[in-house]
Amino acid sequence: MEFNKKKNIILGITILFLFVALIDGWPHGFFSFLRFVVFVATVYVAWMTLEEKKEKWVWVFGFLAVLFNPFVVIHLNRELWSIIDLIVGVFMLISIFALKLERKSGSN
Secondary structure, three states, X not given: OEXXXXXXXXXXXXXXXXXXXXXXXXXXXXXXXXXXXXXHHHHHHHHHHHHOOOHHHHHHHXXXXXXXXXXXXXXXXXXXXXXXXXXXXXXXHHHHHHOOOOOEOOOO
């Protein structure tokens, strides 16, 4: 599967989780899982952009990985996290179209 298609699938799933998180009433465990999903997705996309030598994108996705990391949690209130989830979800939606990765998986 080509890099761009993988990136789009990964970001699409992550966007879905971020937008579902905007619905009120989820238990704390959902948000812990959300952190993990966003963290893994952003680390993987950051690695993909590093492979493509798209340095600015590496920094952006690296920052998002730090923000959502499940190991050293950044404690903010739910209202602020909702705003962050919305902004990051919209950013990821835009990046599906703005970030183009050319390399095919498995090629060096």
